[in-house]
Amino acid sequence: MIRISIDAMGGDHGPAVIIPALVAVATRRNDVRFVVFGREDVVRPELNKHPRLAEITEFHHCDVAVGMDDKPSQALRHGRGKSSMWQAIDAVKNGSADACISAGNTGALMAMSKFCLRTMATIDRPAIAAIWPTTRGESVVLDVGATIGADAHQLVDFAILGSAMARALFGMERPTVGLLNVGVEEIKGQEEVKDAGRLLRDAGQLAMDYKGFVEGNDIGKGTVDVVVTEGFAGNIALKTAEGTARQIAEYLRAAMSRTLMARIGYLFAKGAFQRLREKMDVRRVNGGVFLGLNGIIVKSHGGADSEAFAAAIELGYDMVRNRLLDRIEADLDLFHARRPQSTARPAEPADDSNE
Known part of the structure; x- marks a missing residue:
């Protein structure tokens, strides 16, 4: 059985959206169980509407819920050990759950996850990875907001x-990887990006195929399977893409309703427009995976509906089923075993920011 812990108080809608999402996932997956954390007075009534879900769900009451506007430091100070978000993360740490899903405050979720789970031994900073729709299918893009600025080793x-x-996620043996840059030429870009390119070219037998630099327009093309950048640029790219998708949808909606002939044409092309809407719908691939931690944490959009939150749960489920953490640990061990001593990362002072 795959056990998923749920922060039922996270997001804009809370249990009213989250509990139906659990029902949807349980209908499709007969090997999943849930550990749900939240306030009993709001979660229990929703659970009671679905007796079959209640049979596979372990519920824990929590007095504290992290607010969507809480600063990470406030969330840690007031919610450590007792909030629904913290306890859902802690369930992964203590082994009572295999992955944690939350639609709550991103900064608070990352701060609590780092504090509770810690980063893997050779990882300095975690990353948030997003699944990006492309003309070729889907790609992984990271980091999209966890680490602002990154050196070559990161x-x-x-x-x-x-x-x-x-x-x-995609069942690939050797995904293609590119570094996001202002041009594909080796002489362009910041020194950190150029140094990272040299390290990846010299890395040897890693389970990836490094293709060099890619530009912003290559993300949507699906030029590579994995696009690597630091969190500032990655978050801007993500928000720009989401905004552009909504903008195009508004343009199409306005154009299709402008004249009688346009409305008639829409009726004939309704199926095609529906497929376009599904392709551009960010909820379809809802969920960012926190990578580099000693546990699987998936962040759902705060405004996710039940279908979107179910997609985030399914993402966490797939990461567990396909042994994501084992794959990461094996790849890190291989890279650090093969890395020449001259390229070893310089010693850094201990990070006590969470203490």
């Missing part, structure tokens, strides 16, 4: 994390 770590996720 970018290499992100490449290893992202390629392991692509192998686990």
Whole structure:
């Protein structure tokens, strides 16, 4: 059985959306069980509407819920050990769950996850990986907001994390990997990106195929299976793509309703427009995976509906089923075993920011 812990108080809609999502996943997956954390007065009534779900769900009452506007430091100070978000993460740490899903405050979720689970031994900073719809299918893009700024070694770590996720999710043996840059020429870009490119070219027998630099327009083309960048650029790219998708949808909606002939034409092309809408719907691939931690954490969109939250649960389910953490650990061990001593990462002071 795959056990998924759920922060039922996260997101804009809470249990009213989250519990129906659990029902949808349980209908499709007969080997899943849930551990749900939240306030009993709001979660229990929703659970009671679905007796079959209640049979496969372990519920834990929590007095505290992390607010969507809480600062990470506030969330840690007031919610550590007792909030629904913390306890859902802690369930992964203590082994009572295999993955945690939350639609709550992203900064708080990352801060609590880092504090509770810690990063893997050779990882300096975690990354948030997003699944990106492309003209060729889907790609993994990271980091999309966890680490602002990254040195060459951290970018290499992100490449290893992202390629392991692509192998686990898409069934690839050697995903293609590219570093996001302002041009494909080797002389362009920041020194950190160029240094990361040299490290990846010299990495040897990693389970990836490094293709060099890619530009912003290559993300949507699906030029590579994994696009690697630091969190500032990655988050801007993600939000720009989401905004552009909504903008195009509004343009199409306005154009299709402008004249009688346009409305008639829409009726004939309704199926094609529905397929386009599904392809552009960010909810279809809802969920960002926190990579580099000693546990699987999936962040759902705060405004997700039940279908979108179910997609985030399914993503966590697939990461567990396909042994994501084992793949990452094996790839990290291989890279650090083969890395020449001259390229070893310089010692850094201990990070006590979470203490």
